[in-house]
Amino acid sequence: MGGQKGPAAIMVGVLLILGLATAAMSSSEKVATGEKTSWPEVVGLSVEEAKKIILKDKPEADIVVLPVGTMVTMEHNPQRVRIFVDTVDETPYAG
Numbered sequence: 001m002g003g004q005k006g007p008a009a010i011m012v013g014v015l016l017i018l019g020l021a022t023a024a025m026s027s028s029e030k031v032a033t034g035e036k037t038s039w040p041e042v043v044g045l046s047v048e049e050a051k052k053i054i055l056k057d058k059p060e061a062d063i064v065v066l067p068v069g070t071m072v073t074m075e076h077n078p079q080r081v082r083i084f085v086d087t088v089d090e091t092p093y094a095g
Contacts, residue, residue: 035058036057036058039053039054039057039081041053042054047065047083047085050083051063051083054081058081060079061079061080061081062077062079062080062081063080063081063082063083064080064081064082064083065082065083065085066082066083066084066085067084067085067086068084068085068086069084070084
């Protein structure tokens with residue numbers, strides 16, 4: 001098991017969705033309030049690193065980490081930021 005990295009060090013493909021915003025937006029695009037609504041710069045970072053960056057820009061964010069393909073509710077919640085992860089961190093084994 002040596003050399004394995006914990007979940008904080010996992011390299012992941014991250015897709016961020018805020019509320020119903022599903023289209024990719026550049027990091028400079030903001031809602032009418034001037035608040036940042038997407039973080040393409042965190043793609044490829046660990047979940048913990050991504051959370052730190054998002055919380056720096058949006059301290060009130062309610063960050064939810066989910067497996068890619070998870071069904072989610074469609075109601076708009078401007079405080080919610082979903083991070084979808086699709087990478088296995090460690091080798092699965094029986095026992």
